[in-house]
Amino acid sequence: MDSISLQHVEKGKYQLLIILGLAVFTLLSAVFALGLGSSSNLDMVTSWKIVISDTKKFFLNIDTVADNLWYNLTACISSSSCEDRSLLHGIEREGTNIQNAIIWDWRFPRILTAIVGGIALAVAGALMQGCLGNPLVSPLTLGVASGAALGAAFAIVLGFTILSIPELAIVANAFFFSLVVVTIIIQLGKIRSISAESYILVGIAITFICGAIVSTMQYFATDAQLSQLAHWSFGSLSRPSGGNVILMGLILASLLPTALKWSWDLNTLSMGGDEFAISTGVNPSKIRKNILIVSALMTSIVIAFTGLIGFVGLAAPHMSRLIVGNDFRKLIPCSGLFGAFLMIFADTLGRTLFAPIVIPVGVMLSIIGGPFFMYLLLRRGGHH
Amino acid sequence: MSSSELILSVENLTVGYNEELISKINLEINTGDVIAVVGPSGIGKTTLLRTIAGLVKPISGDIFCKAPKRGGIGYIPQKLGLVRHTSVYHNVDLGARSGSRFFSEPKTWFKRRSERVTTAVERMGLSDKMNEPVRRLSGGQQRRVATARTLAQRPKLILADEFLSELDEDNISIVLDAVKEYMAASESAMIIVEHNIQRATEISTRLLQIKNGELVEYNPSEMKFDLDGGLI
Ligand SMILES: Nc1ncnc2c1ncn2[C@@H]1O[C@H](COP(=O)(O)OP(=O)(O)OP(=O)(O)O)[C@@H](O)[C@H]1O
Ligand SMILES: [Mg+2]
Numbered sequence: 001m002d003s004i005s006l007q008h009v010e011k012g013k014y015q016l017l018i019i020l021g022l023a024v025f026t027l028l029s030a031v032f033a034l035g036l037g038s039s040s041n042l043d044m045v046t047s048w049k050i051v052i053s054d055t056k057k058f059f060l061n062i063d064t065v066a067d068n069l070w071y072n073l074t075a076c077i078s079s080s081s082c083e084d085r086s087l088l089h090g091i092e093r094e095g096t097n098i099q100n101a102i103i104w105d106w107r108f109p110r111i112l113t114a115i116v117g118g119i120a121l122a123v124a125g126a127l128m129q130g131c132l133g134n135p136l137v138s139p140l141t142l143g144v145a146s147g148a149a150l151g152a153a154f155a156i157v158l159g160f161t162i163l164s165i166p167e168l169a170i171v172a173n174a175f176f177f178s179l180v181v182v183t184i185i186i187q188l189g190k191i192r193s194i195s196a197e198s199y200i201l202v203g204i205a206i207t208f209i210c211g212a213i214v215s216t217m218q219y220f221a222t223d224a225q226l227s228q229l230a231h232w233s234f235g236s237l238s239r240p241s242g243g244n245v246i247l248m249g250l251i252l253a254s255l256l257p258t259a260l261k262w263s264w265d266l267n268t269l270s271m272g273g274d275e276f277a278i279s280t281g282v283n284p285s286k287i288r289k290n291i292l293i294v295s296a297l298m299t300s301i302v303i304a305f306t307g308l309i310g311f312v313g314l315a316a317p318h319m320s321r322l323i324v325g326n327d328f329r330k331l332i333p334c335s336g337l338f339g340a341f342l343m344i345f346a347d348t349l350g351r352t353l354f355a356p357i358v359i360p361v362g363v364m365l366s367i368i369g370g371p372f373f374m375y376l377l378l379r380r381g382g383h384h
Numbered sequence: 385m386s387s388s389e390l391i392l393s394v395e396n397l398t399v400g401y402n403e404e405l406i407s408k409i410n411l412e413i414n415t416g417d418v419i420a421v422v423g424p425s426g427i428g429k430t431t432l433l434r435t436i437a438g439l440v441k442p443i444s445g446d447i448f449c450k451a452p453k454r455g456g457i458g459y460i461p462q463k464l465g466l467v468r469h470t471s472v473y474h475n476v477d478l479g480a481r482s483g484s485r486f487f488s489e490p491k492t493w494f495k496r497r498s499e500r501v502t503t504a505v506e507r508m509g510l511s512d513k514m515n516e517p518v519r520r521l522s523g524g525q526q527r528r529v530a531t532a533r534t535l536a537q538r539p540k541l542i543l544a545d546e547f548l549s550e551l552d553e554d555n556i557s558i559v560l561d562a563v564k565e566y567m568a569a570s571e572s573a574m575i576i577v578e579h580n581i582q583r584a585t586e587i588s589t590r591l592l593q594i595k596n597g598e599l600v601e602y603n604p605s606e607m608k609f610d611l612d613g614g615l616i
């Protein structure tokens with residue numbers, strides 16, 4: 001019960017500053033990453049010039065931007081012969097068309113995905129570790145991700161899809177199947193004698209079951225299907241389009257406030273368990289169920305678009321805990337920022353290190369993040 | 385109290401862990417009710433309270449609670465569950481925090497919260513211990529901190545598990561007065577688990593005894609005792 005003590009209250013201001021610093025740092029690394037790449041058409045200085053001047057123009061000509069947005073929303077929906085306009089359409093811009101395209105159509109959505117996905121997965125991880133009282137839990141533990149993988153396999157191998165739009169078929173399948181897993185979790189909450197451990201164990205069982213079904217399908221799949229499936233399972237940030245990212249961002253933005261609202265309740269849960277929580281007026285089983293649903297939703301919306309990315313959700317909360325301690329009011333925002341930073345860092349490294357070969361972010365994260373994570377934990381262990 | 389309304393209704397409830405402890409529980413609890421549950425040790429009194437609080441799921445049957453979802457149920461555990469290394473204030477504040485809504489009046493939230501804490505601690509006669517770490521208090525004082533925490537939460541239904549044990553007569557009347565005052569002001573109800581049957585009849589409006597795995601209801605004013613305090 002000594003996780004939250006008076007010392008933490010005194011350290012609070014200092015920690016808030018760190019979180020603020022981390023936010024600024026993450027933002028800067030996002031801008032930096034926008035300028036990094038392997039294209040011979042574009043060096044770093046030019047791309048920063050374009051970024052800065054376009055951002056300035058965006059805010060100076062906000063009327064035109066709004067017009068273009070309105071045009072995209074209305075004209076393009078009502079008539080089929082219309083082309084999507086870029087938001088800066090009709091404004092004179094820095095750089096060539098191809099340079100603009102590289103930055104705004106290719107790198108920008110990717111980095112935005114890194115931020116949104118990083119925040120979502122890391123926050124989901126922090127929430128789940130807190131409400132299940134287990135540091136080994138990550139967003140993939142509950143079986144949501146394996147549900148998504150099963151959905152993707154159904155689409156790729158069997159051609160069984162929920163949505164008949166080709167570009168979104170796999171995404172929709174992955175999301176739908178992970179929702180099935182979320183439903184199972186909700187139903188679990190109603191069962192007698194469900195404890196934190198049984199949530200984890202059932203999650204592991206679901207993972208095995210889904211894994212077995214996917215393996216069976218792989219056994220009968222063609223080579224092309226196999227490679228597509230393998231590609232899906234390497235989490236990658238190149239898949240979501242700008243529109244997808246905005247959708248992900250909106251869903252995340254609607255779920256985050258609830259997560260923050262429950263941060264105090266999570267504190268009481270992690271301080272002394274269920275009986276302690278109820279004696280301070282917090283209903284533990286209700287909180288646990290709600291938090292699991294929210295974090296499972298956050299996870300599934302991201303991995304449906306990106307594929308499996310596991311490491312952020314496990315590592316970011318632990319790294320944040322080393323800085324801000326166990327107070328979830330700080331741990332949740334800090335984990336989110338850490339997650340975003342880790343994703344940007346790993347993805348930028350992955351696409352520049354062996355350019356033009358792009359290493360998927362999920363792989364990159366585990367390769368560089370794993371040893372770093374081990375170092376951090378072992379170093380802390382030495383201090384005890 | 386002008387009119388009493390239903391707070392908790394229990395239908396055909398069976399509670400227990402691996403085996404049934406108490407079954408066929410049917411209860412309707414209204415505001416103003418003080419229900420005492422008595423029975424020998426190990427019969428399932430705490431289990432019944434834990435089930436109503438939602439810590440243990442019922443084996444069968446239904447519980448309908450009209451208290452607000454957040455902070456509507458106050459639970460004073462038999463084993464107290466205090467944070468031992470922090471102050472009395474901090475512990476009582478944990479209850480005040482879940483019972484007061486930040487978004488209803490963000491500006492006065494901190495003030496309202498600390499008012500709740502000071503009032504509750506004063507009622508329990510612990511004002512001079514406000515900033516003392518809980519581990520330095522006596523058993524009876526710690527029990528009063530747990531009660532203060534629940535009063536600061538201002539729940540609609542209080543579940544109190546042996547909350548008068550370890551207290552002397554003076555302190556028992558301090559605690560009971562404070563709880564009665566709170567109940568009159570807030571139109572709430574209370575379920576008390578009490579091993580002392582005589583005291584249970586004195587403080588309750590309804591008495592439930594656990595017999596042969598079922599609840600039997602008595603009217604406390606018609607109770608008679610033999611010389612040992614046993615029920616006739
Ligand atoms: N967590 C648990 N898991 C399984 N069995 C339990 C658990 N807690 C209590 N029991 C059993 O349930 C029975 C009833 O326990 P309970 O705590 O409800 O008794 P009680 O009536 O409150 O007794 P006391 O007056 O001594 O506090 C006991 O036989 C006990 O062994
Ligand atoms: Mg007991």
